[in-house]
Every structure is written in C-alpha cells, then in structure tokens.
Amino acid sequence: MSTQILNALPDIPRLYTAISEWGACVVYLFAIRRRVPLVRTGVCLLLGLITLIGVQYWAGTLPLAFWIFSMCLAVAVMYALIVLASGVSILSSLYLVVRAFVLAELVASLHWQLDSFLRPKNGSTFAPASIGLLMLIYGASGCIAWLAERRNFADVHLPPPQRSVFISLVIAVVTFAMSNLSFVSTNTPFSGRLGVEVFYIRTLVDLCGFAVLFAQQEQLRQNQANAELASIDARLDSQHREYLRSKENLDAMARISHDLKHQITALRMQVDPELKSQDFEQLEQSLQRYGSQQHTGNPVLDVVLSTKERICVQEGITISVVADGGLLDGMSPMDVSTLFGNALDNAIEALKQVESKEKRLARLALYASGQFTLIRLENYYMNSLDWRSDGELKTTKRDEGLHGYGVKSIRHIAHKYGGEVSISAQDHWFSLCVLLPMKEGTLSLVNCE
Known part of the structure; x- marks a missing residue:
C-alpha cells in the first residue's frame, strides 16, 4: 500500500508538540479542583515541560517503527504530570489525560496547518511571525478549552464512573488512529493524498474527537446533577411523610394522655391514696412526658x-x-x-x-x-x-x-x-x-x- 503523500508538509517541530501536550495538561489541571498546594502544581508543571521536551527530542532520534512507542511515552509523561500536579486519583487522572491528549493533538495540528499556509516558502519556523502565531493559536485555544471545561468539571465529583473512563479512552484511541491514518497509508477511503489535505483531515477529526469528549462530560455532569436532585427530592418527600405520620401520632397521643388524666383522677377517688399514690404519680409523669409537645x-x-x-x-x-x-x-x-x-x-x-x-x-x-x-x-x-x-x-x-x-x-x-x-x-x-x-x-x- 502506498504511504507517499504529495506535497507533504514538514513535520510539526518536536518543541511545538511538547508545548502543546504541556499546555493541554495545564488546561485540565486548572479546570478541576486540585488537591495539592499551588506550589507543588507549579513545580510539577516546570519539570513536566522539561521532561516532555526531552522525550520529544529523544523520540526524534528513534526509527519510524518506534513512532507509536514514542507517542505512548509522551502520554505516560502527561499522565504522570497530571497525577502529581493535581493529587486526584489514578482513575481520574486517566480520564483527564485522554482528554488532554486529544486537545494537544487538535491544537498542534490546527496551528501547524495555519502556520504552513501563512508562512513564506523559505521562511523559518522560528521567525518572529511564526512564534507570534504559535503564541496566539496555543494561547487562544487553551483559554477557550479552559473556559469550556471549567464549567464542565465545576460541579462533577471525581473520579468518574469506570464506564465513562473506558468510553473516553476508546474515543481518544479512535480519534488518534483516524486523524493519523494518512501518515500510515494514503490508499484507504479515509486517507488524504495531499499535504494540506492530510492536515485538514487530521485537524477536523481531532476537533470531532474533542467535541465528542466534551459532550460526554456534559452528559456525565447532567446525569450527576439529576441524580443529586432526585435524591434530594426523595429525601424531601420522605421527611414530609414522616412529618404527617408524626403529626397523627402526636395528636392521638395527646388525646389519649388527656383522657387518661381524667381516668387517673377518677381512680384516685375510688382507691386508698396511701397505698396507690406513688404508683399513680409515676404513671402521670410518664403520660405527661409522652403527651407534651x-x-x-x-x-x-x-x-x-x-x-x-x-x-x-x-x-x-x-x-x-x-x-x-x-x-x-x-x-x-x-x-x-x-x-x-x-x-x-x-x-x-x-x-x-x-x-x-x-x-x-x-x-x-x-x-x-x-x-x-x-x-x-x-x-x-x-x-x-x-x-x-x-x-x-x-x-x-x-x-x-x-x-x-x-x-x-x-x-x-x-x-x-x-x-x-x-x-x-x-x-x-x-x-x-x-x-x-x-x-x-x-x-x-x-x-x-
């Protein structure tokens, strides 16, 4: 099968990929409620950026056959970064890292597509204009994603259900596979053959993957909110029924207490007070306790x-x-x-x-x-x-x-x-x-x- 891409665009610089992966982790670390001090988060982010850059440049020295391995290694670093910088559970970190990975792929692909279109043929990828575009695309995309995901994670309790984590993992794997299919083979119904076309497909598929993950989290948030409201409503109804039963019991007890007091008075007139006075006093005190409101x-x-x-x-x-x-x-x-x-x-x-x-x-x-x-x-x-x-x-x-x-x-x-x-x-x-x-x-x- 042919893997040749016509008019192929240059590969995304390793430095840009590392920054995109790191920035995606930053988005989710500040979208959730972290359980560690901010200082620890800052130190982990600094070390994480250095590690991701090192992993990307080291992966660039490996043969093409190790491409999948290098991607898995980068994801592992992102996962460790989220675990250490957030303090959330292992399951929650896995749920976050798959979302961060898809976001990183989307931002990196979108920027490189625009950069390749706007940059002169002989222009440097590190020219001031290219650096400015990088900061604009990465910064704007990160802010938009943070605003959207902050709302999505604001009222949701982590960790999410295992089923949701599994579904998000499948979505991320499918998104990554489909977005990079053209780099494996151009001879499929879903592949592109031109360089610009390949990146267009990659950006579009990554955008769809991120949108599906966003919708999944929105649905999870709605389900949890509905479950809490249903539990509160059930408790409200239970308390009200308890009140109605208690009111009936208290009314009946008050009537019984009132009637027994008169009966006790009548009994006192018929028996010897010296023999039964103490027993009647105890009975009256007991009735007084249960009849009081x-x-x-x-x-x-x-x-x-x-x-x-x-x-x-x-x-x-x-x-x-x-x-x-x-x-x-x-x-x-x-x-x-x-x-x-x-x-x-x-x-x-x-x-x-x-x-x-x-x-x-x-x-x-x-x-x-x-x-x-x-x-x-x-x-x-x-x-x-x-x-x-x-x-x-x-x-x-x-x-x-x-x-x-x-x-x-x-x-x-x-x-x-x-x-x-x-x-x-x-x-x-x-x-x-x-x-x-x-x-x-x-x-x-x-x-x-």
Missing part, C-alpha cells in the same frame, strides 16, 4: 421537634431548644419539616456515636438577628470529620450513593429563600448555621427551581 408558634416545627425530642429521650440525648417558630412564616411546611428534620437527624446520628451519656448534648436555636432569621444547631461529636474537596462532608454511612444528601438538602432549601449555610467544627462541637434573609419581617422564595 413543643409550642414554638409554628405547628409544623412543633411536630418535628416533639418527634425528635422523643427519639432523643430514647437515645439518652439531652437537647435544649429555644425557637421562635413565628420567624418561619413564609416557609412552606415541607421545607420546614425537611430542613429541621435533616439537621436534627444528622445531629442525633452523630450523638449516637458518643459513648458517654453526659456528652450527648445538642442545642437548637431559632431567632432573629437584624434582618435575618438565624437557625443554629450545635452538637457534640467524637469521630473525626471527613471533608470532601468541594467543601461538603462525606457521609459516615457505607452506601454513599443513598446517603450524604442531608446537608445538601438543607443547603438547597436555604438557597430557595436566598439564604446560606455554614458548617464549622471546633473542640468536638459541630455547628450548623442557616442564615435566611427576611423581607418585611417574613421569609420569601427567591428561587423556585
């Missing part, structure tokens, strides 16, 4: 607090509540039950891990501060907290796919009313603070999505 000024909050206080009594947890429920006027019943239900559930879950009953303490306060409604819940904790790179707490439960959305649900509700959530931990005290702005003394929705 919170009265904050918000009936939904009353039900939630009464239900959670009963759980606290069963678990040996001491909780103090100072709440002005009237400040929640304007918040929907479902949001009230979900917000406080999630917050108290998280606190109770943490306090169950505390061995000492004396340290199972929680404090809840709901009060006005200026033009804001402030909700503060504090609880003691023993186990160390595990923070994720996005500032959220990792769930302590084994199944992260079904748990860990409590704080996200609280934050989602706070944002609906224009508020913010802050979390802090100090001296084994965990503090959750929700700040909600009031308009004319009441809460109002600012985002109904």
